[in-house]
Amino acid sequence: MSVPVLLVVEDDRALSAMLAELFEGEGYRVDTVYDGQQGMHRGLTGGYDAIIVDRGLPVMDGADLVALLRSKGVTTPALILTARGSVEDRVEGLDAGAQDYLLKPFEVPELLARVRALLRRIDNAATxxxxxxxxxxxxxxxxxxxxxxxxxxxxxxxxxxxxxxxxxxxxxxxxxxxxxxxxxxxxxxxxxxxxxxxxxxxxxxxxxxxxxxxxxxxxxxx
Incomplete structure (x- = not known):
């Protein structure tokens, strides 16, 4: 069985490093980038199994990043991490094409469970x-x-x-x-x-x- 590969798009470098260490401890391979433009380029070319993206990114908002990837035919499951907790913010993130939305601060077991759920998703309508x-x-x-x-x-x-x-x-x-x-x-x-x-x-x-x-x-x- 191949090792799942995750893309983490998070501008807080300390949190990004923590997430990478956490996911690698679960046996995943992890790539990290720090703004929306880098996230778009990696998302288009990297062949990832799941994307974990911060909402408040430099250059491009995390929801915009997900929407642009979807418009390019990229169906990689995406989880948005954010401190924005309003219903409108959650709806906007999901409408952009994300499969899940998790508020900061989060509990590590819940984050890992949600990532496992992303990795179980199968999208048969990619085209x-x-x-x-x-x-x-x-x-x-x-x-x-x-x-x-x-x-x-x-x-x-x-x-x-x-x-x-x-x-x-x-x-x-x-x-x-x-x-x-x-x-x-x-x-x-x-x-x-x-x-x-x-x-x-x-x-x-x-x-x-x-x-x-x-x-x-x-x-x-x-």
Whole structure:
């Protein structure tokens, strides 16, 4: 049996070192990084069995990190650690795509039990995202459901990436900067986001993406 590999994304270096020592004592392999951008790069390339991520990270919020990984098709189970205990914060973290949410300070036996539960999760729908009446297959880039003419619609790679980002967290409002980093790897101007929103609305109807004035965009067909 292979040894589980965990990614810990935590900017508090003392806590990060403690977590690494704790998990290694359980027989896991552990990689640690200290901000959201590093977490995204590792999450995309590392092949981890579970991700433990702090909510209040530099560069990128932990919930944003999870949402961006989900938009890229990364289904690695994620546990958010945070000092933010409101219902709204917990809902936001879970809506972003995390499987679990644990408040600081936490009891070590509970943390370990929750990580064991993450490692038991099996996701058989890694290539498919469903939100509202739409179903997007990230591999074929085809959208089915409540589309014009009730027919499957084939998207370009970037159209599928943008729609997948919004569908993976359908209640979340994404800024143009967040979408630019997720879909276009920050390589284009913010106008590219507006252009591809236009393309998607032309193919799937104006209601597919909702503009949140002064903020950005969200999925519009809940």
């Amino acid at each position: 498919v995202v469903v939100a509202g009446p739409l179903r997007l297959d990230r591999v074929t880039r085809r959208v089915s459901g409540e589309t014009p003419d009730r027919a499957e619609v084939e998207l370009s790679e970037r159209e599928a990436a943008l729609l997948g980002t919004l569908m993976a967290a359908p209640k979340r409002v994404f800024s143009r900067a967040q979408l630019l980093a997720s879909v276009f790897d920050g390589a284009e101007s913010a106008g590219a986001v507006d252009l591809y929103v236009h393309y998607l609305r032309r193919k799937l109807g104006k209601q597919v993406i909702r503009t949140v004035h002064g903020t950005g965009y969200r999925f519009g067909m809940e």
